[in-house]
Amino acid sequence: MDEQTEAGRRIGTQEAARLLGVKPATVYAYVSRGQLTRRREAVGRGSSFDAAEVEALARRSRREAAAAPPGDLAVRTSLTLIEPDRYYFRGVDAVELASRYPYEEVAEWLWTGTLPHGARFTAPPEALVAARRAVAALPAHSGPLDRLRVAVAAAAVADPLRFDLSEGAVLGSARCLIPTLVGALPEVGPADPGDGLLARQLWSRLTPREPDEQALRVLDLALALLADHDLAASTLAVRLAASARAHPYAAVSAGLGALEGPLHGAAGRLAHRMLAEVLERGGAAPVVADHLRAGRPVPGLGHRLYRGEDPRATALFARLDGLAQAGPALAAARGVAAVMARQGGLHANVDLALAVLTVSCGMPAEAGETVFAVARTAGWIAHALEEYQERPLRMRPSGQYQGPRPPQPLP
Structure with a gap:
């Protein structure tokens, strides 16, 4: 297993963004949506993330992207979920x-x-x-x-x-x-x-x-x-x-x-x-x-x-x-x-x-x-x-x- 994803291993924002394939700002968007947890490190060292949690989110995102039917446009959103008889906001x-x-x-x-x-x-x-x-x-x-x-x-x-x-x-x-x-x-x-x-x-x-x-x-x-x-x-x-x-x-x-x-x-x-x-x-x-x-x-x-x-x-x-x-x-x-x-x-x-x-x-x-x-x-x-x-x-x-x-x- 890569040392960056060993259990208990902590990584910085830049590495988390690399694993997720997103910009660093999006990493914090995942935090605000409750999809990632972060820990504030000592002054000057920024935030750190659990590498296993980041990798799990990356795998889930890849599965969601692969699950989209061919020719259909699927857009990830945390706003509205529609079910057969009701709908939800967040x-x-x-x-x-x-x-x-x-x-x-x-x-x-x-x-x-x-x-x-x-x-x-x-x-x-x-x-x-x-x-x-x-x-x-x-x-x-x-x-x-x-x-x-x-x-x-x-x-x-x-x-x-x-x-x-x-x-x-x-x-x-x-x-x-x-x-x-x-x-x-x-x-x-x-x-x-x-x-x-x-x-x-x-x-x-x-x-x-x-x-x-x-x-x-x-x-x-x-x-x-x-x-x-x-x-x-x-x-x-x-x-x-x-x-x-x-x-x-x-x-x-x-x-x-x-x-x-x-x-x-x-x-x-x-x-x-x-x-x-x-x-x-x-x-x-x-x-x-x-x-x-x-x-x-x-x-x-x-x-x-x-x-x-x-x-x-x-x-x-x-x-x-x-x-x-x-x-x-x-x-x-x-x-x-x-x-x-x-x-x-x-x-x-x-x-x-x-x-x-x-x-x-x-x-x-x-x-x-x-x-x-x-x-x-x-x-x-x-x-x-x-x-x-x-x-x-x-x-x-x-x-x-x-x-x-x-x-x-x-x-």
């Missing part, structure tokens, strides 16, 4: 976490693995002014994702430290960026700073109605539930950008760009319109029939990662059940799910539950996209933080060239 049941703590604290848990009670996010004045001016210059018909993308770009330019990719700097940017995104959106209702929670700030950007404490709690729950969901298309785009060492604002911009696609970000808008139509026509059956007759999928149903109902939808439905104004929209959503269930069909997903909230609180159809994008920014930042600790540009697939074989005549 090993904690995500629904329980989101039901007990506000969005800001759930975001901090994703970022740091700690839960600082009373966490609040505040937008820096310079960034907020720049973002508001940029958003105000857009055409009146601009959608929420248009405004958010422009706000991110403006906030980035206002932050001279955006290229600092150290954990502390990225966390500082994240805590400023999310409230800047919300604050840059035009207000359509009465502002109520209240307790300073992000859900309260967002409310006046979504509906002209007065803030309702029960409805605010549902909105906050939706934000927390949507904070992350493993490697959705937008999250993968964020990790690709972070792999190229794009700063966190640029990484979030990549996520927003992917969210613009009709297969990822538009489901909430479609579910909202469907529920509004069900309420207008007085029943789910004719609306579902029209969708099926036209060959369109019924929005708000089905999720490839869950066998039954999306656990995020289950949690939101339970909270909406106590909201008086949500009664009609909630009945409409359950009617849609019941009609589809006759065929042994798909179960409700989070888009349908979010549509119940937006319809019942007088929000426009695009409000679900806004809630989703603001909420998911926390998860995007968490994934960027992880990716900054990995080897740069590691997600570089090779193209399978299908064109004519060279040499070809010059055109």
Whole structure:
């Protein structure tokens, strides 16, 4: 056995990094995730690691890499685990976490693995002014994702430290960026700073109605539930950008760009319109029939990662059940799910539950996209933080060239 891996042998950071095939900074990331233990040596000698523990982690990492099916992209992450009927944030049941703590604290848990009670996010004045001016210059018909993308770009330019990719700097940017995104959106209702929670700030950007404490709690729950969901298309785009060492604002911009696609970000808008139509026509059956007759999928149903109902939808439905104004929209959503269930069909997903909230609180159809994008920014930042600790540009697939074989005549 190599003397560096004998039982009880201690090695330094550089040797641990060599055995793991990573940079020294990533060794300490493993420590923060609980995958390695370190011992601080005497002054001037730094930290040491148990060589056997390092080698065991290296073997495990090699096995995980070898276990990825050919042609599939597997990304190591310690953030979200999805099982057939539930999901977890850093090993904690995500629904329980989101039901007990506000969005800001759930975001901090994703970022740091700690839960600082009373966490609040505040937008820096310079960034907020720049973002508001940029958003105000857009055409009146601009959608929420248009405004958010422009706000991110403006906030980035206002932050001279955006290229600092150290954990502390990225966390500082994240805590400023999310409230800047919300604050840059035009207000359509009465502002109520209240307790300073992000859900309260967002409310006046979504509906002209007065803030309702029960409805605010549902909105906050939706934000927390949507904070992350493993490697959705937008999250993968964020990790690709972070792999190229794009700063966190640029990484979030990549996520927003992917969210613009009709297969990822538009489901909430479609579910909202469907529920509004069900309420207008007085029943789910004719609306579902029209969708099926036209060959369109019924929005708000089905999720490839869950066998039954999306656990995020289950949690939101339970909270909406106590909201008086949500009664009609909630009945409409359950009617849609019941009609589809006759065929042994798909179960409700989070888009349908979010549509119940937006319809019942007088929000426009695009409000679900806004809630989703603001909420998911926390998860995007968490994934960027992880990716900054990995080897740069590691997600570089090779193209399978299908064109004519060279040499070809010059055109």
